[in-house]
Amino acid sequence: MAKYRIALMPGDGIGNDVMDAAKIVLDKLALDAEYVNTDIGWEFWCKEGEPLPVRTISTLKECDCALFAAITSKPKEEAARELAPELQDKGLVYRSPIVRLRQVFDLYTNLRPCKAFKGNPLNYRDDIDLVVFRENTQGLYSGVEFHPLPEELRGVLDILSPNMTAFQGIASADIALSTRIFTRQGCQRIVRRAFEYAKQFGYSSVTLVEKPNVIRETSGLMVREARKIAAEYPGIELWETNVDAMAMWLIKNPQNYGVLVSSNMFGDIISDLAAQLVGGLGFAASGNIGDNFAVFEPTHGSAPKYAGQYKVNPTAMILATKLMLDWLGETEMGTRLEQAVARTIAEGKVCTYDMGGNSGTLEMAQAIADRL
Numbered sequence: 001m002a003k004y005r006i007a008l009m010p011g012d013g014i015g016n017d018v019m020d021a022a023k024i025v026l027d028k029l030a031l032d033a034e035y036v037n038t039d040i041g042w043e044f045w046c047k048e049g050e051p052l053p054v055r056t057i058s059t060l061k062e063c064d065c066a067l068f069a070a071i072t073s074k075p076k077e078e079a080a081r082e083l084a085p086e087l088q089d090k091g092l093v094y095r096s097p098i099v100r101l102r103q104v105f106d107l108y109t110n111l112r113p114c115k116a117f118k119g120n121p122l123n124y125r126d127d128i129d130l131v132v133f134r135e136n137t138q139g140l141y142s143g144v145e146f147h148p149l150p151e152e153l154r155g156v157l158d159i160l161s162p163n164m165t166a167f168q169g170i171a172s173a174d175i176a177l178s179t180r181i182f183t184r185q186g187c188q189r190i191v192r193r194a195f196e197y198a199k200q201f202g203y204s205s206v207t208l209v210e211k212p213n214v215i216r217e218t219s220g221l222m223v224r225e226a227r228k229i230a231a232e233y234p235g236i237e238l239w240e241t242n243v244d245a246m247a248m249w250l251i252k253n254p255q256n257y258g259v260l261v262s263s264n265m266f267g268d269i270i271s272d273l274a275a276q277l278v279g280g281l282g283f284a285a286s287g288n289i290g291d292n293f294a295v296f297e298p299t300h301g302s303a304p305k306y307a308g309q310y311k312v313n314p315t316a317m318i319l320a321t322k323l324m325l326d327w328l329g330e331t332e333m334g335t336r337l338e339q340a341v342a343r344t345i346a347e348g349k350v351c352t353y354d355m356g357g358n359s360g361t362l363e364m365a366q367a368i369a370d371r372l
């Protein structure tokens, strides 16, 4: 029996292209793993009315972790129109499978390293090494939202919050509410993961990115919990920043920062900013990590216009594979893989279109595999 059982979720669009690239690298590494292909994505929404079939969740439960490539999501009306005729008018609602995977498996850490590889023509600077820890299950993306604002909720809010006077005289039908729910445990566990990472990899600070001066209760809770956790890590400083200023500082002096930690939406935004500093979507990888399961993926989507052309940059997918190896404890392989990526980029001979070259997806993957 193989040491690991790993689910592969290519999804659709360029998902298949970059998953094929990841397989080239995994085969070369000869990781002792059994790979299980699973169904996810647009095709299964259209055919079955479910982009994340129950059988996929069952398979994932029998695996150590998963590699996910990309899927297409379309707005409500379009999604309904593309359903198979027999599934039309059944009240089926499309929900993002990746958001659901994060919830089903409680994958509360979104790990997004953004490292500049020397020689990458898309780098903003060559000395950037940022690692964003984004809370992945709570906050503004938890889906507790209302429009119109229900009267019973409005009544309670009017009584409990003096600040509701700002909305006096506005009809509930004209008010939308998205909640930002933080829990103490939610704050603690993401901050702890960031500090543990800083300790493991020798970073001297962790930067908390929030907005406690304005969002006093949720960001405030995160800051208070972070201070307590920081006290447990003597050699590592906690830097507290506001998200708006941080966006500016990350452009001005990205080399001054290392590990960043933030809530769901702020973390989403600053990690995209950080990713663009080191080459953008072709280089941005992430891990959705819980206590017992994890799903690794490139940050990019299915880029339908390039689907099946084997043209896009596989580096993001391959760096997601590196994150998976590290998480499995195969850090020696993970390091070798990153070094092979670094060498391929530094040599500059094999480049995909986004880097100004004309090599294909599999050619780039093969170049990386050759340098392993």
Ligand code: NAI
Residues within 6 Å of the ligand: 069, 070, 071, 072, 073, 074, 098, 281, 282, 297, 299, 300, 301, 302, 303, 304, 305, 312, 313, 314, 316, 354
């Ligand atoms: P996208 O990330 O798919 O592509 C945007 C553009 O970025 C592409 O047209 C291409 O120019 C470039 N790009 C993306 N990946 C690249 C790569 N590996 N190498 C080189 N260039 C690359 O985002 P878009 O167009 O907004 O969304 C397309 C579909 O993907 C939508 O249906 C969207 O919902 C879905 N999506 C899925 C995600 C996921 O699977 N986690 C994440 C983001 C979007």
Ligand code: MG
Residues within 6 Å of the ligand: 268, 272
């Ligand atoms: Mg995003």
